[in-house]
Amino acid sequence: MSVVYRELNGREYLHVHRKVNKEEFNRFINITGLFGKELALKKHDAKTLDKELAARQTSSNQSVMSQFCHPNGRLKHIIIAPPQKKSGWAVKCVINQDKKVTFSKSLSVAKHTLEKAIVMMFEMVAEVFKLPKRSAMFLVLKSLYVSYLTDYFYKLKSDLRELAI
Structure with missing residues (x-):
């Protein structure tokens, strides 16, 4: 999983990072001052985004395989x-x-x-x-x-x- 907690310029972020089809995806989700349910919701959003990017990553690998292999x-x-x-x-x-x-x-x-x-x-x-x-x-x-x-x-x-x- 590529969701990481980061502090930049006194603010807190969740950093979602993936590389899909040679393209880098970086999303910073601001969590400064959030607690409880709000923080849990932002963590859930970050994990969901990471799962979507991971799915795109595997589908791109499968398309490469389809160029070289029959079903x-x-x-x-x-x-x-x-x-x-x-x-x-x-x-x-x-x-x-x-x-x-x-x-x-x-x-x-x-x-x-x-x-x-x-x-x-x-x-x-x-x-x-x-x-x-x-x-x-x-x-x-x-x-x-x-x-x-x-x-x-x-x-x-x-x-x-x-x-x-």
Whole structure:
């Protein structure tokens, strides 16, 4: 909770502070000379405002997740492409926004290694969606993509070997 008691210039305030979608919200509620029910009412107002801001904060985090994950939890945008006639294994990405392709890229696993290709591709996708590289969400999503796509790569590779036998 980010409701804090503060004294500024001889006056008493409840300071409500949250950061939502990179925007800072600061509200100072004057409680100078208040006692009993009036003070309790102001504290309740501050806590209510803080809860509203916290709800907006979590909904913005969920919207970021919806850009990278389907509702069923499957990851979006980046796939592992098996070898074709002219090319080997690749990490591919296509992003469609407003019914138009806005980003399309392919990285060779032979050239970059699997993990490096996945990380490079994820960094490009995160840049398209303006996800800050130093955010916790970036780190969590990057590790999810690396883990999931690496597992998928080895599963797909073993399935292709079984078909060849």
